Amino acid sequence: MARSVYVTGIDRGDGRQAVELGVMELLTRQVDSVGVFRPLVHAQAPGEPGSDHVVELLRARYRLDLPAPATYGMTYEEAAALQAAQGQDELVSTLVDRFRAVERRCQAVLVLGTDFADTNIPDELAFNARLANEFGAWVLPVVGGQGGDAPAVAAEVLSAHRAYTDLGCSTLALIANRVAPAVKQPVQRALAAKLPVPAYVLPEEPALSAPTVAQLVEATGAEVLLGDAAGLARDVRSFVFGGAMLPTFLTALTEGALVVTPGDRADLVIGALAAHAAGAPPIAGVLLTLGQHPGPNVMALAARLAPGTPVAVVPEGSWPTAAALTHLEGRIGPESRRKAEIALGLFELHVDTAELTKRIELVRSERVTPMMFEHELLERARADRRHIVLPEGSEERVLRAAEVLLRRNICDLTLLGEPGAVLRRAASLGLELPQPAEDAADRVRLRIVDPATSPLRERFAALYAELRAHKGMTVERALDVVTDVSYFGTLMVQEGIADGMVSGAVHSTAATIRPAFEVIRTSPGASIVSSVFFMCLADRVLVYGDCAVNPDPDARQLADIAIQSAATAAQFGVEPRVAMLSYSTGTSGSGVDVDKVRQATEIVRQERPDILVEGPIQYDAAVDARVAATKLPGSAVAGRATVLIFPDLNTGNNTYKAVQRSAGAVAVGPVLQGLRKPVNDLSRGALVEDIVNTVAITAVQSQRALEGAGK
Incomplete structure (x- = not known):
């Protein structure tokens, strides 16, 4: 029997999507x-058939093996007709x-209750309670606290709690969501004193309630004239309606504002986009009213001033457009990857997921x-947070990964680059990074450091000159070398200012690891620096x-x-059973290449x-x-290998890419091993999630390095 959780509410506007996403994350950690x-x-x-943006988000994000029709019961219209004709018992x-039918296919099921919005269901709370009871599911009620006092x-x-308990439900926990930060603690204390089940309080998160430019375009039926996918995904935090002259208009602009102005006000359009380009302030986009398209010269200048920034046009005037925009709230859909990460960060920060997992009684x-x-x-990274330096601080993918890492409390970060330029770049992408503290000696979630102006430059130059004195390095030359972000980041790790470094999104592998060879060097007992990939297949994780x-x-x-590689596998929870790969098995072949592998195997055994x-x-x-039973019967490794060692780079690199592309495996890496402190390289085609995973791996590696140093 699957364990099920029924997330429901008591009214609309409770922001339940964040909780639904958080519970799904919790379930997928435990069962496959x-x-x-x-x-x-x-x-x-x-x-027409129904669909739901939250369901589609969960199916896409968590790669659920369920066809879309199976995830829905029926439409509200079908339900109303069935209940009218045959009664509620038949509907239920x-x-x-x-x-x-879904439960039979799964080890756990997340049920999304009715949304209390234009449903025409009498006593909707009681209806949700009855379904939860019939499903045999835990109930997790979510109560919207927006605007309420403690x-x-x-x-x-x-x-x-009383309503669902009186209706016979088994309550897993209760969540007060969208609560004003100032009253969060008083609400938490009041609930802890009066409830027999866990209760959690999630504060209001403006980034979740803010609609994106794409949502506003959809709601108004606007025609997009300029803008890319990243621009359309920006949050709209406020509106500025343009009617004043340009100097007055510019003073009204705020970060994340959507400018709404008639299409014939070219001065306001160009002024707003120029302000965005200068980062003073970065806006969400421009919405033109009255169906008026600016001339081609204006549009060409707009495209050059702020590439990717959305400019759209609607046929209506400012008043009906404002009415359409005023009450629109953000939603988390399949296209809202950033909002999903923000929601998960909020859930994980304020909900005791270990306690919930224990109550659900999920067996891993x-x-x-x-x-x-x-x-x-x-x-594992979050449990013992470390400080990771990212040298490519202005790169878009790195900034997007940084926001995820900080939002989800995975590690502290240092971004290298000119602080003003980094923050302007982040703002232009619609990202929210916590403002770094002025005192770099304080432990903060984020620091932004410019190697060229950092007080550490002279210290690092002296250290590097000392380390490379045998190569003729001088302090004067080292002052220039250490302004290179890869060298500066590596020296931060060497000096213990950061616990690890991740680079390579725009730098070559050589540029990333050469400083590590020169400065950090190999760990005691290691004669070589090497790498592994964690190959996540459908049913297991292998180490290449x-x-x-x-x-x-x-x-x-x-x-x-x-x-x-065996040590790295064990460190990340993969039981090491090592296969030394060759084109022959056992004693069936001979030759230089096979003999090398045979000799290496004996060295490991000894x-x-x-x-x-x-x-x-x-x-x-x-x-x-099955193959192992024929070729190597009785082997403790054959047929069960978890760590696969390739005889050369040509074989290994091509094999991991073939498996990644052909079998749909997720390849996490390369993870460098053999260094005294962790430095890891990224593929220059790395996706945001690749960067997040590599940073997390680096953080976990640094945990082990610090444990070893303390012995």
Whole structure:
């Protein structure tokens, strides 16, 4: 029987999407087969099937193995007709049947209750309670606290608990959402004293309630004249209606504002975009009214001034446009990746997910899926936060990753670059980074450091000159070298100012790791620096090494790579069973290449008898139990290998890319190993999620490095 959680409310406007997303995150950390079910959904048009942006977000984000129709019960219109014709019992029975079809396929199911918006359901709270009881699901009521004082919010939550309990529901916990930050603690104390179940209070998060430019375009039916996907995804935090002359108009602009002005006011359009380009302040976009398109010269200048910034036009005037915009609130949909990360950060910061998991009584799956591996990685980084330096501080993907890392409380960060330029770039992308403290000696979530003007420059130059004196390095030359962001970041790690470094989004691998070779150097007992990829397949995580650093290691080096890779695997929860790969298995082949692998295997056995290792062995015999039973019967590794060591870089690099592309595996890495302190390289095609995962891995590596230093 699947364990199910029914997230519901008592009225509209409770911001339940953030909670639904947080609960799904919690479930997918524990089990590999999770479903989602929305009993009733609004139809897109009369007579058409229904759909829901939250369900589609969950299906896409968590790669749920459920076809869309299975995730919905029926539309509100169908429900009303069935209830009118055959009664509520028949309606509930039909919904239960459709829920059971999902439940049979999953280990856990998240149920999304009705939305209390134009549903025409009598006593909607009681209807949700009955469905939860029939589904055998825990109930998680969410109460909207927007605008309420502490006594009022607490009273609403207590009433919700009493209502659902009186209707026979098993209450998992209660959540007061969208609560004013000033009353969060009083509400929390009041609920803790009066409720027999856990209660959590989530403060209002303006970034979640702010609509995006894309949502406003959809709501007004606007025609987009300029703007890219990133620009349309910007949050609209306020509106500025342009009618004044330009000097007065410019003083009214605020960060994240949407400028609404008639299309014939070219001065205001160009003025707003010029202000955005200067970062004073960055706006969300421009919405032109009265259906008037600026001339081609104006549009060409606009495109050059602020590339990507949306400019759209609506046929109506300012008054009906304002009426359409005023009450529009943000939503978290499949396209809202940034908002989803913000919601998860909010949920994880204010909800005790370990307590909720324990109450649901989920038994963790033995199988490790890619998503479970990523969740575990982020949890381990968050549990003992470290400070990571990102040298490419102005790069868009790095800034987007930085916002995720900070929002989700994964680590502290230093971004390298000119502070004003970094903050302007972040603002132009619609990102919210916490403002760094002026006193860099304080432990803060974010620092922005310019190597050229940093007080650390002279100290680092002296250190680097000392380390490279045998190569003729002088302090004068070192003063220039350490302004290079890769060298500056590496020296921060060496000096313990940062715990690790991640770079390579725009720099080459050589530019990233050369400073580490020169400054940090190899750890005691390591003769070589190598790398691994964590290959997250559908049903397991494998470790591939070395696929990024060493072109043609000899037997001694290959043995070191195997030993390092086994240690890295164990550090990240993968039980190491090492396969030394070759084109032959056991004693079936000979030749220089096979002999190298055979010799490396013997070195591992002699130096680390505690490591399970087999080699030479072919890939199929290493991972397929049926092949292993034929080629190497009785082996403790064959058919069960988790760490696969390739004989050379050509084989390893091509294999990991083939598996990544052909099998749909998630490749996390390369993760460097063998350095005294963690430095990791990114692919120049790295996605934002790749950067987040690599930073989390670096943080976990630094935890182990500091543990070792303390012994």
